[in-house]
Amino acid sequence: MTSTIPPVGTELAPLRHVPTNLQLFRYSAVTWNAHRIHYDQDYASFEGHPGVLVHSHLHAALMLRLVTERLGSEWAVRDVAYRMRHSSVPGTELIESARVVESTPDRVVLEVAEHDANGNLCLEGTVVAVRRS
């Protein structure tokens, strides 16, 4: 946890993560998501995907883990906006990154991105964090 205010231009230490089939199963289970593209290889292929797909909300959760774990508990995520640009499959490493673009004592704005190990941009967006009172 950090108590300092990250200045504009700060790059948060990236979060690297490799989703697994087991993780996708547990994410589907806890969110009660029966969509077969996330756990059924044959069905995912039938729909034209290269394999079962990492959930868009799991991509977002990993990006938000980067923000909350790097900023620490003195900050709370207030606003999030992101677009999915590329799907990914288990076994492919995802790299979450964030850069501070605005910074005041009570508010930090970050540009966030997620790339896969092949260099594809999977997710891009903005997160606003506010200092908890």
Place this chain on the structure above:
Amino acid sequence: MSDAVHPLLQRYYELARERIGRRSWHDRGVVDARTIARYAVAIGSSDQIHFDPEHARAAGYEDVVAPPNFLASIFDWTEGQPEDRLNPDGTDADAERSGELSGLRGMGAGEEMEILQPLVAGTHVIEEVELVDVVMKHGSRGYSVFVTQQHTFSSGAGDVLNINRRTVVVRAPHEEER
């Protein structure tokens, strides 16, 4: 790949457009600490504010607190349909992409989320859902329909916790792209 709009996608687009502005309210029940902890495990988090009430209270929360996109991520808040009533892709047969439209493919495209209060264990959650936009677009993979719903989550006491606008992209059946 044909450059024409697939008839199923066109039909879905027309039906979805008719529902713009419709709202519904749902009692989602009480979110418990176990579910929050399981969600945290599923995303790979080990932050103790999601698991340990004492740790969460020391950090200023009333109880264990959910990761930021927990509320937005729950795909189905109900007990779910029996398997023989699900669409071929596993989604709810009562949803809009059912019956003649069940061959359409959908996936998450993005989201805008405003988190007004943290979700802590024991909160009774009420959800309001409104279909706010349905747009047909043409891109490198042919035509797609982008459907945006606004989900407003409130506590049982009436405090707004989280507002998110979630977009799903719907595409024609895969074989039709060949």
